[in-house]
Amino acid sequence: MGTVRLLSDEEASAEALAVFDEIRAARGTDYVNNFWRALAHDPGLLRATWDRLRAVMAPGALDPLVKELIYIAVSTANGCEYCVHSHTAAARAKGMTAEMHAELLAVIGMAAQTNALVTGLQTPVDDMFKADQAP
Amino acid sequence: MGTVRLLSDEEASAEALAVFDEIRAARGTDYVNNFWRALAHDPGLLRATWDRLRAVMAPGALDPLVKELIYIAVSTANGCEYCVHSHTAAARAKGMTAEMHAELLAVIGMAAQTNALVTGLQTPVDDMFKADQAP
Amino acid sequence: MGTVRLLSDEEASAEALAVFDEIRAARGTDYVNNFWRALAHDPGLLRATWDRLRAVMAPGALDPLVKELIYIAVSTANGCEYCVHSHTAAARAKGMTAEMHAELLAVIGMAAQTNALVTGLQTPVDDMFKADQAP
Amino acid sequence: MGTVRLLSDEEASAEALAVFDEIRAARGTDYVNNFWRALAHDPGLLRATWDRLRAVMAPGALDPLVKELIYIAVSTANGCEYCVHSHTAAARAKGMTAEMHAELLAVIGMAAQTNALVTGLQTPVDDMFKADQAP
Amino acid sequence: MGTVRLLSDEEASAEALAVFDEIRAARGTDYVNNFWRALAHDPGLLRATWDRLRAVMAPGALDPLVKELIYIAVSTANGCEYCVHSHTAAARAKGMTAEMHAELLAVIGMAAQTNALVTGLQTPVDDMFKADQAP
Amino acid sequence: MGTVRLLSDEEASAEALAVFDEIRAARGTDYVNNFWRALAHDPGLLRATWDRLRAVMAPGALDPLVKELIYIAVSTANGCEYCVHSHTAAARAKGMTAEMHAELLAVIGMAAQTNALVTGLQTPVDDMFKADQAP
Structure with a gap:
């Protein structure tokens, strides 16, 4: 229902999948929520957003x-x-x-x-x- | 420079002055900042805002x-x-x-x-x- | 101090001046406030905004x-x-x-x-x- | 679908129910809309919001x-x-x-x-x- | 689901229908999207919005x-x-x-x-x- | 007049100064605008913002x-x-x-x-x- 489709693991690029894997590892769950699946259309933006989010939200x-x-x-x-x-x-x-x-x-x-x-x-x-x- | 003038202690109503005094006591300073001096045109709104702020911001x-x-x-x-x-x-x-x-x-x-x-x-x-x- | 200079009557185009005159007549004052003097860089936008404002704000x-x-x-x-x-x-x-x-x-x-x-x-x-x- | 569940009359605290009753009386209907049922998780906030809303919206x-x-x-x-x-x-x-x-x-x-x-x-x-x- | 119902062609006034027809012609489709069908309750606002949108978005x-x-x-x-x-x-x-x-x-x-x-x-x-x- | 003072070159850390130098080189001017001088209180945030801005705004x-x-x-x-x-x-x-x-x-x-x-x-x-x- 968004302005872009959510990408499944099969549809995501290798660069996007690598971020999905980091999300899974960081959170201890296999579930990757919709925001990341929408961002995956632009693997560079996905990577930059995830990396920065981790840094900013760290203790x-x-x-x-x-x-x-x-x-x-x-x-x-x-x-x-x-x-x-x-x-x-x-x-x-x-x-x-x-x-x-x-x-x-x-x-x-x-x-x-x-x-x-x-x-x-x-x-x-x-x-x-x-x-x-x-x- | 606001849409209403800031009221001095001399111009404020008794009801507004009572709130000013509570602000001074709570903060341990004689200074009453501009927001409260602008709100003082409506002593009822001043009172409601100050009372609620104190409750909400309390430990x-x-x-x-x-x-x-x-x-x-x-x-x-x-x-x-x-x-x-x-x-x-x-x-x-x-x-x-x-x-x-x-x-x-x-x-x-x-x-x-x-x-x-x-x-x-x-x-x-x-x-x-x-x-x-x-x- | 804006992103465009305010235009004086001397600097405004004939089309913009016509709007200024309507503003003066509608308000019964010679003063044209800064918003209109900034908009005057685009006489078409000035005209459209003034005309629409008058229609929308009418009784x-x-x-x-x-x-x-x-x-x-x-x-x-x-x-x-x-x-x-x-x-x-x-x-x-x-x-x-x-x-x-x-x-x-x-x-x-x-x-x-x-x-x-x-x-x-x-x-x-x-x-x-x-x-x-x-x- | 909210970030908190809506509380039914049965789930609401006595303090929250008292506000629900005032809402019903003020509006002449048995229906209590969702906003109040969500706020009911915090009876103090529910009470403060309802009381202030009534005062502000009065003639x-x-x-x-x-x-x-x-x-x-x-x-x-x-x-x-x-x-x-x-x-x-x-x-x-x-x-x-x-x-x-x-x-x-x-x-x-x-x-x-x-x-x-x-x-x-x-x-x-x-x-x-x-x-x-x-x- | 809006605050006003969407008007069908049958329900729209003649003035609103005229705007619908311009929308169809400009876009080369018979479909008139929901925004215009909601605005059609106020044919004057519909007309003003459509006319201005066309002017502003033109090359x-x-x-x-x-x-x-x-x-x-x-x-x-x-x-x-x-x-x-x-x-x-x-x-x-x-x-x-x-x-x-x-x-x-x-x-x-x-x-x-x-x-x-x-x-x-x-x-x-x-x-x-x-x-x-x-x- | 901000919530933090603007840092001069003399007050900025070596890490912040390195970003200032990149800004000067990228823009062909010695002038570093206030935003960067305010951000310089947090050299990590300054660096992340500048790097990301350059990437996002590139052709x-x-x-x-x-x-x-x-x-x-x-x-x-x-x-x-x-x-x-x-x-x-x-x-x-x-x-x-x-x-x-x-x-x-x-x-x-x-x-x-x-x-x-x-x-x-x-x-x-x-x-x-x-x-x-x-x-």
Whole structure:
């Protein structure tokens, strides 16, 4: 139902299949979700997206679950149905509880509301918030 | 420079001043930032927004710093200049390091990119991501 | 400061000047605001935009002030600083009171919040809301 | 099909059921739409959202139908399918005619178009539109 | 399933049917797609939209295929499912190859990413990018 | 004025400076624009963004000017002031004429308008537009 067909393993190029295999190994499942099967029409884009996603979502100063919560927040604000579903599932797999999910949604809703209020008010930014005010 | 003037303490109603005082007490500073001074034209909206913000951002299953990161993520996706500035400052006040900020931005950028790719591809949602597939 | 310079009356083409004159006559002021001076680089687009705007914003089943409120709502949701400013000014000129402005902002904020909650929840649309359910 | 299951009356907590009952009473129908059944996983968020929605949408300086039109405008600009459907149904229930709906859509489309033009042109805001220019 | 029913030829007004006939003639097919059948509830809006679309998408300084790619880019950024589908189909009809589609998606994704990074960083615009810096 | 300070050559790390040098060489100018100086706080993100941008914007099935037009379209729809300015300047440097700019803006405005109309109408996607309908 997309703008491109989803490629099966048989249809994917060798370069795309190599990425599919890395996805399977990283996640410990044989299932490759639809996003990657759609991206497989462009093996270079598939490779770049997968490599960058792995690097960005790896543990660092922020832990992987927090990164998933941020991903859900952006996806929700951008209205991306697929992304909200896939990253909500990913966050659950990384330990998001029902209570955490509820608080995440409350913060997202609150931010959307005050974003809209500020935009309607066109409030000027306080000088103290700007980086060049730092000592 | 907004669509309404910022109200000084002298111009604010008693109901609005009461909220200003709670903001000062909660933050341990005499400074009341511009958003609240703009909202003060409607003391009822000011009160409802402040009360709800405090409840939503309080410690819970997610800690306040994580909530601020989520707030920045939504504000960035919504393109709210004021909100990005004010919540980046708030996150720093709650302990966000430069490294955490950099990772936050990398996740926001990654999410924005895959949101756009998925939307351009119109990838159908995998059944396994849907809540009613849960056992 | 835009991506194109604002054209003065002296710089505008005859076709653009004709639109400027209609704007002046319709508004009873000599002032032509910046949007039209930027659009004047493409007299055809200027003409089409002005003509369509006049038709769409004319009194009809909805009165012009209600149409301005809707315009502000869309401009706020789209994060268009210029448009929020210009249509807030226009709404005031058409009779928007401070109380109406405050209620408008409250509705915009509420809608933004529930839009975000619904998107995060991915709530399926109730059958009864769909037009083809109508008797 | 959402990211959380819809809760039936039997599954909802007592606190959530109390909100369901208020919804039924306020609308004169036994039907509780999906948004509230999804929100019911977090009774506190359900309660806060319902209470605030009732306050914001109540008659005031703007009448309830105008508020629904504004709600549709924001929901459309934010691309929220569920919200467009539910608030279009609500507006009809409050008296929106086919002619009013058509004019609403024309204004929403016009605003979206000029929002985009202004953003592409990056037109600077006229001084006269700013609140601090007021006498 | 929309907020209005799709009108058949039998249900459309004479004014709407005249537009349907122009669409058929312009495209060399008897099929009139759903967007126009939904718009037909407001023959004036249908006429204005069709006339303007034809003028805007006609060959000019940019060729029609490039215009379709731009249309897809905007529709993707705005998250409009219908529009992404219909303009991807239109672009293919005008000669968009799979390779061009893949590059289009890569640019859209890249732009979405750097848009988000810039917004999170709130980078000030370089003076040299502004039109009034031009000699 | 951003959320991070812009780093001068003296403040940038060796890894960041290496990217600055590549930017200078690629563009034949000593000037490094603000976006890169802000990103330089995270040399890894700076490197990944620059490398990917170069790959995506290189000549391919689409020529670099068309890619810049698409970039402007996405940036406009996302409301990114900095990006609209920088990519409009880049497009001019690659040959965008005033006439092409005007047509680009007209298409962006038209797309934004019909995106909004479709979303308000919630028009279902025609089967013939879906990829799996292909023979």
